[in-house]
Amino acid sequence: MHGGNGRLRTRTALVAGGAGFVGSHLCDALLAAGHSVICVDSFLTGSLRNVAPLQNHPDFKLVKHDVCDALSLPRPVDWVFNLACAASPQRYQADPVHTMMTSVVGAKNLLSLAEEHGAVFVQASTSEVYGDPEEHPQREDYLGHVNCTGPRACYDEGKRAAEALCFDFLRAGRVDARVARIFNTYGPRMQADDGRIVSNLIVQALKGEPLTVYGSGEQTRSFCYVSDLVRGLIALMEADPNPRVPINLGNPGEFSINELVEMVLALIPTSSKVAYGPLPADDPQRRRPDIGRARKFLGWQPRVALEQGLRETVSWFETTLSRTPSRRSR
Ligand code: NAD
Ligand code: UDP
16 A cells, blocks of 8 residues: 555545445445545445445545446546445346346456556455355355356356456456455445345344244355455455455354344344245355455455444444334334
8 A cells, every 4th residue: 555655555446336235335445545436336226325425525436337338437547346236136136137247248348447447456256156055165266056047147157257257357468357256245234125134134123024034044154244345355456466366255154044033133122023934046055255365365354243243234224224214204
């Protein structure tokens, strides 16, 4: 971050998907570090509310744009973060063809833009590239077990293709591209209705509605708090030299969905009861990152334990839901 003269070296960062859950926290962190941010978002699953507090910031610019269409910028950028893509299974399966195009054509368009600007590129990939994994925990050299014709394929295979593009641009010496494989991340600004487990359980408990558990609830996930993830994404962007391999970013603590339910119930006094429902097709049974590479190449590891992160998230949802008209009128 420091230039040769000892002064802070600031950059201009394009954050595609910057009005989404993770992207808006990334915009906050980049601005707080003194960088300029151009946020590019179609508002498919993101919201203006996530970036509203930034709109008067002199170093923040918001561009409404779908990354499936080529993009040109009037001023130079140093960094491109590609987070554009719906992340909730419910949302990315709503228009699977657009999801696939967002990952593949969107990554190609943003890589071409990075090439034009000589910018460093970070791709938000996913633990979903491992599919329903047969190896546990998942190391980056595990090649995965993905059903390429199932309902999750638009996301999983789209992200795998985007990774392939990144490494093709990198090998050809066209773009200094890096790939983060992100594991389940949670925190304030998840959309209350986007169907992901942490937001679903918290919102259901706060409203006294049934807590929906799909399948037996014995399937596991590893949950990373959003501030830890954002620190990892910036560390990957700043890594020198480029690790030239994908890097898992996630919290290695592994919890079953039933355990997560217990933790949420311990934090929220509620009359809600658990309602079991069918397990969606191709739902991965176990997931836990091996973060040896992140430790080695980035000096990164998560700091926020699940209980602490859940407290923060619950308190944010309490405030947000109490401001919604339906609650106020009760
Ligand atoms: P999100 O849905 O909240 O944010 C995605 C953002 O991308 C939204 O603002 C949306 O409007 C925007 N977007 C979607 N399609 C677009 C398009 N075609 N053009 C422009 N903008 C578009 O999801 P998130 O949780 O913030 O995830 C951010 C990124 O991290 C995604 O790429 C996701 O695949 C990846 N990721 C997230 C998780 C997680 O648990 N949150 C896990 C693995 C990977
Ligand atoms: N899940 C659940 N109830 C819900 C939402 C999700 O039991 O209301 C389960 C889902 O089937 C999966 C796990 O929780 O096994 C994590 O789901 P999420 O959609 O958050 O993320 P992903 O499946 O992409 O890891």
